[in-house]
Structures are given as C-alpha cells and as structure tokens.
Amino acid sequence: MSETDIKIKDSTASWQDGVAKTITFIVTKDCQLACKYCYLVGKNEKERMSWDVAKRAIDYILDHERDFPEKSVIFEFIGGEPFLEIDLIDRICDYIKVELYSRCHHWFDSYRFSFSTNGINYHTDKVQAFINKNISHLSIGITIDGTQRKHDLNRVWKGVEERGSYLDVVRNIPLWLQQFPEEATKVTISSADIPYIKESVLHLYGLGIHAVNINVVFENVWKDGDDKLFENQLMLLADDIIDGGYYKDYACSFFSENIGKPLDPERENNNWCGAGKMLAVDAAGNFYPCTRFAAYSLRSKEPIVIGNVSDGIDKNKLRPFLALDRITQSPDKCKTCNVASGCAWCQGENYDAAETNTIYQRATAICLMHKARVHANNYYWNKLYRKLEMDGRSTKCEG
Amino acid sequence: MLQYLVILLDDTSVSFCHYDVTKPERRLISLDDLRQGIRFGMMENLMIQFIYPDYALPQEYLDVIDTIDHSNIKPLSALDCETDIVVVDGWKYNVAKLNGAVVVLRTSWNQLSKNHNNLKGLLNVVMRLSVVITDVERMTASDHEQYKAVLELLGKDVESICLSGKSPQFNLLTDRLMLTEMNNCGAGDMTITLAPNGKFYICPAFYYENEADSVGDLNNGLNIKNRQLYSLDHAPICRKCDAWQCRRCVWLNRKTTLEVNIPSREQCVAAHLERNTSRQLMLSLRSKGTFLPDIEEIKEIDYLDPFEIIRQ
Amino acid sequence: MKKLVGKVTEDERNEIQALFERRNGLRELAQVLTPDNVELYDRLVKDMGENATLFQNWWNRMAEKYKWESADGGNWEINFNNCEIFLKTV
Numbered sequence: 055m056s057e058t059d060i061k062i063k064d065s066t067a068s069w070q071d072g073v074a075k076t077i078t079f080i081v082t083k084d085c086q087l088a089c090k091y092c093y094l095v096g097k098n099e100k101e102r103m104s105w106d107v108a109k110r111a112i113d114y115i116l117d118h119e120r121d122f123p124e125k126s127v128i129f130e131f132i133g134g135e136p137f138l139e140i141d142l143i144d145r146i147c148d149y150i151k152v153e154l155y156s157r158c159h160h161w162f163d164s165y166r167f168s169f170s171t172n173g174i175n176y177h178t179d180k181v182q183a184f185i186n187k188n189i190s191h192l193s194i195g196i197t198i199d200g201t202q203r204k205h206d207l208n209r210v211w212k213g214v215e216e217r218g219s220y221l222d223v224v225r226n227i228p229l230w231l232q233q234f235p236e237e238a239t240k241v242t243i244s245s246a247d248i249p250y251i252k253e254s255v256l257h258l259y260g261l262g263i264h265a266v267n268i269n270v271v272f273e274n275v276w277k278d279g280d281d282k283l284f285e286n287q288l289m290l291l292a293d294d295i296i297d298g299g300y301y302k303d304y305a306c307s308f309f310s311e312n313i314g315k316p317l318d319p320e321r322e323n324n325n326w327c328g329a330g331k332m333l334a335v336d337a338a339g340n341f342y343p344c345t346r347f348a349a350y351s352l353r354s355k356e357p358i359v360i361g362n363v364s365d366g367i368d369k370n371k372l373r374p375f376l377a378l379d380r381i382t383q384s385p386d387k388c389k390t391c392n393v394a395s396g397c398a399w400c401q402g403e404n405y406d407a408a409e410t411n412t413i414y415q416r417a418t419a420i421c422l423m424h425k426a427r428v429h430a431n432n433y434y435w436n437k438l439y440r441k442l443e444m445d446g447r448s449t450k451c452e453g
Numbered sequence: 454m455l456q457y458l459v460i461l462l463d464d465t466s467v468s469f470c471h472y473d474v475t476k477p478e479r480r481l482i483s484l485d486d487l488r489q490g491i492r493f494g495m496m497e498n499l500m501i502q503f504i505y506p507d508y509a510l511p512q513e514y515l516d517v518i519d520t521i522d523h524s525n526i527k528p529l530s531a532l533d534c535e536t537d538i539v540v541v542d543g544w545k546y547n548v549a550k551l552n553g554a555v556v557v558l559r560t561s562w563n564q565l566s567k568n569h570n571n572l573k574g575l576l577n578v579v580m581r582l583s584v585v586i587t588d589v590e591r592m593t594a595s596d597h598e599q600y601k602a603v604l605e606l607l608g609k610d611v612e613s614i615c616l617s618g619k620s621p622q623f624n625l626l627t628d629r630l631m632l633t634e635m636n637n638c639g640a641g642d643m644t645i646t647l648a649p650n651g652k653f654y655i656c657p658a659f660y661y662e663n664e665a666d667s668v669g670d671l672n673n674g675l676n677i678k679n680r681q682l683y684s685l686d687h688a689p690i691c692r693k694c695d696a697w698q699c700r701r702c703v704w705l706n707r708k709t710t711l712e713v714n715i716p717s718r719e720q721c722v723a724a725h726l727e728r729n730t731s732r733q734l735m736l737s738l739r740s741k742g743t744f745l746p747d748i749e750e751i752k753e754i755d756y757l758d759p760f761e762i763i764r765q
Numbered sequence: 766m767k768k769l770v771g772k773v774t775e776d777e778r779n780e781i782q783a784l785f786e787r788r789n790g791l792r793e794l795a796q797v798l799t800p801d802n803v804e805l806y807d808r809l810v811k812d813m814g815e816n817a818t819l820f821q822n823w824w825n826r827m828a829e830k831y832k833w834e835s836a837d838g839g840n841w842e843i844n845f846n847n848c849e850i851f852l853k854t855v
Contacts, residue, residue: 148797155794156805163787187796190789358711370719374712377689377763382714409678412712414687 096350200254313396330375346402
C-alpha cells in the first residue's frame with residue numbers, strides 16, 4: 055500500500071471558507087423545542103421578522119456593494135427555529151435572487167442560503183417546495199445529538215420537558231441525506247452529555263451521516279472531573295473509529311491533526327472567531343456583528359448593536375472586532391500554552407462572561423476540556439498511523 | 454504604571470479635555486476625602502493635579518492642598534499666580550493676561566475653523582498651547598479636508614515664530630517633533646482621577662458620564678478591571694501607530710467604538726493630519742537650518758487611519 | 766458507473782465552476798421570474814443561452830486538449846474538489 059492509498063476522511067470544509075460574507079437573518083426567536091443547553095436566553099414567540107424589515111436589510115446591504123467586497127455570500131437563516139418562518143424565508147430568498155440579478159451584483163454568481171434546523175418541519179410541503187426551488191444553493195444542517203437517550207436528554211419539546219424530540223427528527227434524516235448527502239450534523243456537548251459521546255457519534259454514523267461536527271459549549275458549565283470523563287469518552291470513541299475502520303468514510307471534528315500545538319505569538323495571532331466579519335439582523339431591524347451579540351443570546355450584558363436598517367452600519371463599532379487578535383485578548387496562560395492550537399472561543403461568550411463590557415477578555419472555561427481533547431486526539435492519531443503502518447506491512451508481506 | 458492623580462475639587466471643576474462638565478451644581482469634595490486622596494497619592498508616589506472650579510476655595514482646603522507638591526489646573530476666571538495650567542473655554546480671552554502661561558484652549562471644530570487666525574498671537578506669548586477640539590469625534594470627511602488646510606496655515610505660523618528665534622510649544626504641531634514614542638493621555642494606565650464623591654474614575658469624563666462607573670474608592674483602593682486594556686500594548690491599532698502626539702482618549706474610544714482600547718476613525722484621522730503637518734513643518738525648518746538634529750525624520754506614510762494597515 | 770479518465774488544472778476548474786454556479790443561479794432565478802417582467806426575463810433568457818454555449822465550449826475545449834476516454838451515452842463529470850474528470854455511463 056502506498057501513501058496515496060491511505061484513505062482518511064477529512065472534516066468537511068465549509069463552502070468558500072474564508073472568502074464568504076455571512077449575513078444572518080434572525081427570522082424568529084421562537085422554537086418548538088426548549089433545549090437545555092441552548093444559549094438563547096431570550097427566546098419568545100413575539101419577535102418575528104416582518105417582510106418590511108427583511109427587505110430594508112437586503113436593500114441596505116445590496117445598495118452598499120462596496121462595503122461588502124467579499125467574493126461570496128452566505129445568507130443564513132436562524133431562529134429559534136428558522137423553518138417556522140418558511141413563508142418569509144421563501145419571499146426573502148426570491149427577492150435576493152431577483153435583486154442580485156437585476157443589479158448585476160457580484161454575489162449572483164456565488165451565493166448560498168444556509169440553515170441550521172432542528173429538523174422537525176423538514177418534511178413539510180412548504181419546506182420541501184422551498185428546498186426543491188433552491189436546491190443548488192442550499193446548505194441545511196439538521197441538529198441531532200446522537201442516540202435517542204442522548205438527544206432526548208437535552209432536546210425536549212417546549213412546555214413538555216419529559217418529551218424528547220429524537221423521533222420527530224430522526225424520521226427526516228433519510229430524506230435530508232438523500233437531498234444533501236454531504237451535509238454534516240452539529241452536536242453540542244454539555245456536562246451531562248459527556249457519558250454519551252461515543253455511542254452518539256457512532257449512532258450518527260449508523261444513520262448515514264458521514265460528518266459529525268461536534269463541540270463542547272463555551273459557557274462555564276463544567277464540573278470537577280468532567281475533563282477526565284470527556285477524555286475517556288474520546289479515547290473510547292477513537293478506539294471504535296479506528297478498530298471499526300470508520301475513519302475511511304466518516305469524520306468527527308473532535309479529531310484533527312492540527313490541534314494541540316503551541317502557537318507563534320506573531321505569525322499565528324489571528325482571531326478565531328468571525329464576529330464582525332459577519333452581519334446579523336433581527337426582527338427590530340438592528341444589525342449585530344454576530345447573532346451572539348443580540349439581546350436574546352446574552353445572559354448578563356447589553357446587546358452590541360452596530361447599526362440598523364434605517365441608519366446603516368456604524369463602522370466605528372466594527373473596529374474592535376476587526377482589530378481583534380488572539381494575543382491581545384488572551385490571558386498569559388493562553389499565550390504560553392503548549393497545546394494552544396485548536397482551542398476555540400466565541401467572541402459573544404467572551405463578552406458575556408467578561409468582567410467589563412469588552413470583547414477583549416477571552417473566557418477560558420473550556421481550558422481543561424480542550425486539554426482533554428488534545429490528549430485523546432494525540433492518542434487517536436498515534437493509534438491510527440500505527441495501524442496504517444502495520445496494515446501496510448502486512449500487505450507487503452502478503453504480496 | 455500609575456504616575457498621576459487628578460483630583461476634581463468640585464463637581465463644577467473646569468473641564469480641561471474633551472468632556473463637558475454635566476453637573477451644574479457645586480459639590481465640593483469633602484475635606485476628609487481631600488486629605489485621604491492626597492495621602493493615597495503620597496503613598497502611591499503620584500504627582501497630584503488639582504482641578505479647580507471658578508469660585509474661590511475655603512482657606513482650609515487650600516491649606517490641605519499645600520501639604521503636597523502639586524499642579525493647579527484652573528479656569529481662566531480663576532487665573533492667579535498659583536495657576537500651572539489655565540483652561541480657556543472658547544475664544545474670549547485677553548492675550549496679555551496669558552503671557553507666559555501654559556494654556557489649554559477648548560473649542561469646537563466649527564469655532565476653530567473660524568478663529569484659527571487668532572492662535573498665532575497666542576503662540577507668540579504663551580509658554581505652551583494645547584488646543585482641544587471638543588467634538589473631534591463628530592468631524593466629517595469634509596471637516597478633515599478643512600482641518601488639513603487649517604493645520605497647514607498654523608504650520609506656517611509656527612514656522613515663522615520658530616524662525617524669529619522662539620520655541621513655541623503647540624500640541625497639534627510641535628509635540629510630534631519632539632517625541633520618540635507614544636505620549637498619550639494615559640488615563641487608566643498612568644493617570645487616575647478622584648472625584649468629589651470620594652471615588653476613583655478612569656478620568657473625569659467617566660465620572661461626568663456615569664457616576665456608577667467608578668474603579669474603586671478611598672476606603673478600598675483602586676479596582677480597575679481589565680486594566681491591561683488601558684495600556685498601549687493592548688491597543689492593537691495604536692501600538693502600530695506613530696502619531697505619537699495623539700491624545701488617544703480612552704473615553705472617546707469607548708464612546709465611539711465601545712472599547713477603551715480602540716479609537717474611532719475620526720480620532721485617528723485627525724491625529725494623522727496633525728502628524729503629517731508636523732512632518733512638513735520639520736522638513737521645512739530643516740531646509741532652513743539645523744533643527745532637532747538628534748530626532749529621526751517623520752516618515753512619509755500613505756494612510757490616515759492605521760486601522761487600514763492592521764487590516765492588511 | 767463512474768471511471769476516472771483525467772484531470773484539469775485548477776484554473777480550468779475555476780472556469781467551469783464559475784459557469785456552473787452561474788448556470789444554477791440562472792436556472793433557479795427562472796423559477797421566480799415571470800415573463801411579465803419583460804426586461805429582466807429577456808435578459809435572463811439571453812444569459813442562459815450564453816451560459817450554455819460557454820459551458821459546452823469548455824467541455825469541447827478540454828476534451829480536445831486532454832483526449833479523454835468517451836463512451837456512447839456516457840457523460841463526463843468533474844469533481845470540483847480535486848479537479849478530477851470522470852466518465853459516467855449508465
């Protein structure tokens with residue numbers, strides 16, 4: 055077996071990664087579910103985006119093409135649950151297409167509509183009609199957390215805490231995979247979910263999902279010993295992925311060759327988070343640097359509004375986001391960390407958890423969890439490469 | 454490291470900077486807080502600057518103030534022989550009265566654009582002139598165009614004064630000539646303010662904007678959270694910048710960008726117009742003879758907002 | 766059945782990918798625009814025609830350049846991720 059024969063599936067890179075502007079419409083703050091780990095503290099049924107606000111936001115953005123020079127654009131629709139507002143979304147997308155074309159806007163040749171949905175309404179006629187109409191420009195991720203017991207631990211119906219949503223979602227997975235076979239699912243891990251990580255990832259593979267994007271929450275929810283439990287789960291998962299040969303066709307974002315290395319303070323000083331490079335608009339017509347800075351996402355801070363559909367964007371309020379780098383916001387322990395690469399942060403959570411009203415204080419609640427991940431990740435790659443090496447030797451011997 | 458303590462003696466103490474005094478009622482600092490503030494300054498080895506209102510203080514206050522080496526910042530109406538820095542708010546002043554003084558002149562941009570011709574007369578007699586444009590954060594692109602022209606005219610005035618054998622000190626145009634590194638306001642980093650309520654603030658502007666925004670008090674000492682953000686090395690735009698004379702006002706930063714360590718475009722552009730005119734002045738003076746031979750030439754640059762270079 | 770028959774350069778891939786993106790955009794726009802919007806509709810029809818021509822020209826040019834294997838009733842396909850060309854037969 056030569057090196058080129060080795061097959062390891064990469065985590066799927068997002069479309070036009072790094073060159074696309076993400077514009078997020080917070081179309082509703084309502085959702086059928088009340089997930090226990092949801093960071094959206096201000097969900098409600100009242101704040102639904104009107105067509106007028108949506109249109110004014112689009113007009114503002116397209117009227118200012120020079121301020122949005124990115125080659126590509128991702129129009130993202132989130133909630134709450136975005137498909138609750140499928141009629142509005144359909145109208146928005148039609149309007150965007152016509153306006154991009156009639157203005158000869160450079161984004162007409164490079165756009166996507168992106169959704170992160172709980173999957174409950176996925177099969178409905180309206181959603182399906184929308185999908186068929188826009189199929190080549192869609193990215194739709196359905197969130198399913200793994201096995202039924204893991205999924206139903208957190209993803210419960212609003213007002214009926216004992217009713218999990220697994221069965222309501224899983225029935226739509228085959229249709230989703232038929233339409234979007236390359237799509238990944240997103241799994242969120244909080245403290246109570248740790249014991250179910252291994253079984254959940256394998257379960258998702260079993261459902262036919264080939265890429266599982268999984269991350270621990272950034273909030274300070276971790277208990278003593280969680281890091282050891284987490285490490286143990288990831289090691290068990292590593293064993294099963296390698297021993298079962300899943301690594302050839304399935305990816306799990308927990309395992310990456312690029313994490314767990316020291317970072318150069320000058321050459322590797324980029325900000326991790328895209329806040330400020332994105333733009334979000336809510337039902338009131340306010341612009342935010344990312345949805346995480348809208349009021350419904352924040353526990354303890356005032357929202358950071360950077361403009362609105364009437365007055366436009368205040369560029370001064372974007373400067374802190376665009377000037378932000380890793381070192382300036384990091385405490386000393388992060389600057390000198392030997393396993394810094396791959397340690398993520400969310401600018402919104404940093405702001406929410408900071409001692410003052412700043413985005414320049416990095417929250418480090420996931421420090422031990424990252425280190426646990428690095429240990430398991432090192433184990434994974436050492437074990438995998440040894441297996442591939444041994445397989446190669448036995449092939450040669452047989453030959 | 455802290456080096457200066459500003460003590461606002463009264464709620465109506467004169468503003469010597471961008472902020473407006475928004476408390477119209479007199480409230481004199483308590484004598485006890487004044488004593489404790491001075492004691493704090495002595496223990497922390499700080500140079501104390503007292504900011505005066507426009508009325509005469511009781512003698513017992515003056516006696517306490519005199520227990521420490523200090524500077525006095527007073528409004529024009531209270532100018533006396535004890536004044537170290539006099540604040541002129543607007544353009545009504547008697548030039549002769551300001552002979553030899555260190556002057557802070559507060560003005561709106563609109564008034565500066567109309568009255569800048571009067572500055573040559575002042576520069577000829579004062580020891581130092583600092584012009585504070587109180588609405589610098591609201592200057593538009595066309596204001597900046599006009600500001601550039603005004604600075605060029607002022608540069609010619611300064612040059613002619615220099616050629617007459619004097620050494621005028623003018624914050625907008627001569628400070629940059631003398632500096633070899635950033636020299637900014639330093640609020641929160643080198644300077645802290647004690648307000649009449651006995652509490653500490655980053656600077657007087659923070660007190661007048663929101664009294665609840667204190668960073669400690671005399672009983673419990675200083676408690677500046679995220680203090681590192683007031684230092685230059687935590688200011689990603691400013692640390693790349695060489696408009697060293699810039700005031701780098703952290704209060705204006707927070708007001709315009711919501712972060713104390715990030716300046717607005719307006720503040721950056723104004724500071725760069727001053728820097729660039731200082732460069733012209735330096736070149737012109739050097740073309741006519743030896744001028745500050747030990748100071749490095751100010752480089753020509755092609756931007757007015759250093760945010761553009763960090764984005765690259 | 767799919768068989769790997771060749772590879773194009775990245776520049777060539779970018780060219781066909783841009784045409785492909787535009788074709789998809791025009792097709793989906795066609796579902797929204799109605800003939801009563803005369804000016805835009807006419808432009809769309811014209812653009813779709815031009816795009817189809819450019820699209821076919823690319824395949825003709827590449828086939829001529831690389832001499833890929835072909836089959837009756839078969840189609841070539843490109844993998845945009847790695848520039849590989851496949852022959853797809855029923």
